[in-house]
Amino acid sequence: MMRVDVRGVSVTIDDNDILGDAHLSVEPGSVTGLVGPNGSGKSTLLRCVYRALRPVAGTVHIGAEDVWRGTARQAGRRTAVVTQDHDLDNDFSVLETVAMGRLPHKGLLERDTGTDREIIHTALSRVDMNWAANRVFARLSGGERQRVLVARALAQQSPVLLLDEPTNHLDVGAQLDLLDLVRELELTTIAALHDLDHATAYCDRLVLLHNGRVLTTGTPEQVLTADRVADVFGVRSAIVTHPLTGRPHFVTAPANDPLSRGVDQQQP
Numbered sequence: 610m611m612r613v614d615v616r617g618v619s620v621t622i623d624d625n626d627i628l629g630d631a632h633l634s635v636e637p638g639s640v641t642g643l644v645g646p647n648g649s650g651k652s653t654l655l656r657c658v659y660r661a662l663r664p665v666a667g668t669v670h671i672g673a674e675d676v677w678r679g680t681a682r683q684a685g686r687r688t689a690v691v692t693q694d695h696d697l698d699n700d701f702s703v704l705e706t707v708a709m710g711r712l713p714h715k716g717l718l719e720r721d722t723g724t725d726r727e728i729i730h731t732a733l734s735r736v737d738m739n740w741a742a743n744r745v746f747a748r749l750s751g752g753e754r755q756r757v758l759v760a761r762a763l764a765q766q767s768p769v770l771l772l773d774e775p776t777n778h779l780d781v782g783a784q785l786d787l788l789d790l791v792r793e794l795e796l797t798t799i800a801a802l803h804d805l806d807h808a809t810a811y812c813d814r815l816v817l818l819h820n821g822r823v824l825t826t827g828t829p830e831q832v833l834t835a836d837r838v839a840d841v842f843g844v845r846s847a848i849v850t851h852p853l854t855g856r857p858h859f860v861t862a863p864a865n866d867p868l869s870r871g872v873d874q875q876q877p
């Protein structure tokens with residue numbers, strides 16, 4: 610298990626300050642959610658961690674290693690990534706797509722071993738996609754592709770898992786299955802999430818980004834206070850106890866709700 614430390618990371622593209630002085634520490638084996646409105650810098654911060662974007666200032670450490678001092682291949686052994694950019698301009702099979710997760714562990718042109726094949730099939734089973742092993746990846750549905758990319762990340766067997774909107778395209782059952790799986794893996798995980806209820810229910814800690822800045826970091830209850838959510842997202846919200854599980858959940862309320870029982874107006 611490895612910790613992730615982002616210290617003072619800034620990103621500037623074409624003279625625009627997209628991310629400013631971001632700090633983030635993720636304890637080994639814990640799940641941190643990046644939340645914030647569209648364009649607040651969640652994907653940009655993740656890209657700095659998975660070495661797709663070089664910050665103009667600051668450092669990213671995975672374990673003791675500075676990711677920008679090592680090679681991309683070394684970074685690939687430490688971090689597995691699931692992003693939204695599905696490369697559909699090829700006819701790789703699902704099996705071949707997941708096999709790419711093994712590449713950071715292998716030499717050039719080294720063939721898959723029996724162990725590799727076992728890891729690949731186990732990864733596909735964990736997302737219920739073994740049935741599609743010989744299908745063409747680009748012709749699957751959006752949700753099926755998303756699950757295959759999670760399998761590819763699992764096959765990589767990296768201690769750190771980075772997820773950019775992992776539940777996008779998934780139906781409600783598949784969303785919860787995926788988030789349950791992420792918790793079960795006990796990897797050091799950073800996930801950009803739009804769904805603030807998922808963020809509340811599944812993350813140990815949240816990082817709230819706004820206009821390229823880390824506004825606050827803490828437990829979901831500490832970060833998603835009703836006032837802060839109103840300021841940043843412009844919506845009314847509350848964290849409530851789920852009647853079935855007793856666990857905290859995030860709910861929104863319409864600004865003008867004709868059916869409202871007016872409970873909130875009675876509160877001081």
Ligand SMILES: Nc1ncnc2c1ncn2[C@@H]1O[C@H](COP(=O)(O)OP(=O)(O)OP(=O)(O)O)[C@@H](O)[C@H]1O
Binds near residue numbers: 801
């Ligand atoms: N290559 C780029 N060139 C110019 N601007 C960029 C580039 N990449 C990102 N940006 C800008 O940086 C800002 C942050 O983008 P980013 O994708 O990190 O936001 P996000 O929080 O992930 O948004 P979303 O919730 O919409 O996915 C946005 O205003 C975006 O337009």
